[in-house]
Amino acid sequence: MKSVFVFCFVTCQARMEAALKADLAPAKAAFQRPGFVTFKSDRPLDSMFARVAGVTLERLSKEDAENPRRVEALFGAEPDVVHVFARDTADDNERAALEATRAQLAAALPWPNVATENGQRVADVIVVEPEVVYVGAHTHDRSASPYAGALLPLAMPQDAPSRAWLKLEDALHRFQLSPQPGEIAVEIGAAPGGAAFALCSRGLFTHGVDPAAMSPNVLALRHPNGDRLYTHVQKPFAHVGKRDLPAHADYLLLDVNVAPKESGEMAKKCIGLFAKKPRVCLLTFKLGSKAAAADVRAEIARLGALGYGDVRARQLASSHKEIVVCAR
Numbered sequence: 001m002k003s004v005f006v007f008c009f010v011t012c013q014a015r016m017e018a019a020l021k022a023d024l025a026p027a028k029a030a031f032q033r034p035g036f037v038t039f040k041s042d043r044p045l046d047s048m049f050a051r052v053a054g055v056t057l058e059r060l061s062k063e064d065a066e067n068p069r070r071v072e073a074l075f076g077a078e079p080d081v082v083h084v085f086a087r088d089t090a091d092d093n094e095r096a097a098l099e100a101t102r103a104q105l106a107a108a109l110p111w112p113n114v115a116t117e118n119g120q121r122v123a124d125v126i127v128v129e130p131e132v133v134y135v136g137a138h139t140h141d142r143s144a145s146p147y148a149g150a151l152l153p154l155a156m157p158q159d160a161p162s163r164a165w166l167k168l169e170d171a172l173h174r175f176q177l178s179p180q181p182g183e184i185a186v187e188i189g190a191a192p193g194g195a196a197f198a199l200c201s202r203g204l205f206t207h208g209v210d211p212a213a214m215s216p217n218v219l220a221l222r223h224p225n226g227d228r229l230y231t232h233v234q235k236p237f238a239h240v241g242k243r244d245l246p247a248h249a250d251y252l253l254l255d256v257n258v259a260p261k262e263s264g265e266m267a268k269k270c271i272g273l274f275a276k277k278p279r280v281c282l283l284t285f286k287l288g289s290k291a292a293a294a295d296v297r298a299e300i301a302r303l304g305a306l307g308y309g310d311v312r313a314r315q316l317a318s319s320h321k322e323i324v325v326c327a328r
């Protein structure tokens with residue numbers, strides 16, 4: 001089979017890129033810029049460390065990429081949807097230059113730039129440098145983000161105590177979870193409370209474990225009957241026992257700044273404190289070491305051994321150095 005280039009769009013973190021390359025070995029990285037890596041491969045590739053993946057069709061100049069007929073010819077037909085997005089960068093000037101090209105291309109290409117539906121053929125138009133554009137293709141399925149560059153078009157409410165609000169909403173959306181009012185969530189590493197704010201705002205009774213204090217914005221949230229929606233267990237998780245937690249939880253969340261192995265051990269211990277295992281675990285793993293890809297794989301296997309039949313992981317645009325694992 002003829003070799004193809006495959007692109008993976010990753011956040012601009014060296015560790016994430018190292019994990020991506022380790023995860024896709026033996027495929028070899030080819031053209032790359034920070035936040036954008038192509039691989040030479042004779043089959044499609046994807047990785048939990050990539051935000052978007054697809055097959056590269058061509059590298060174009062900005063001028064050529066602005067020509068819809070040129071993009072259509074590469075694609076072989078009119079795409080159902082066009083996703084125009086720029087690679088990540090930590091440099092503000094570079095971001096502004098990439099964004100200017102992105103905006104011009106988005107205006108020039110006539111196909112809908114909307115959330116995709118299952119089976120739709122997407123032309124990915126990726127601004128890698130202000131004058132260098134990669135055109136790729138993927139067919140949308142439910143495991144991928146429907147948005148260009150996997151960027152959820154959602155603004156944080158002003159009273160959300162931390163960016164973890166966005167991380168949680170992104171994860172719920174990406175893993176197609178819809179927690180319901182009255183359900184119970186437990187979060188390890190809950191302060192200052194962005195995720196708890198999102199959960200309580202959805203009407204979940206949320207218990208957080210964290211030695212740090214919670215935002216008053218979370219503590220103030222009430223059920224329509226006047227009951228508090230949030231309960232804080234202000235201690236490190238090592239000191240938590242059954243009596244500190246509700247008898248069961250529908251959702252277990254974990255967001256602690258420790259290595260994946262330690263997070264996995266905390267999650268396992270916490271699951272064992274409930275009468276039955278939580279229906280869904282949403283665990284954030286920080287990529288701390290070079291062995292990150294293997295470490296996260298080991299934690300995914302651990303969740304499988306605990307009886308979770310469907311365990312997925314993904315790097316989300318809202319959680320730069322982290323991988324979010326969803327087990328159900």
Ligand SMILES: C[S@@+](CC[C@H](N)C(=O)[O-])C[C@H]1O[C@@H](n2cnc3c(N)ncnc32)[C@H](O)[C@@H]1O
Nearest residue numbers: 162164189190191192193194195210236237255
């Ligand atoms: C990234 S922050 C969590 C953000 C939080 N999820 C939110 O929604 O705002 C990590 C938190 O983990 C907490 N933490 C660190 N070690 C912990 C432990 N052993 N047990 C419980 N919480 C811990 C820290 O105090 C810190 O508040």
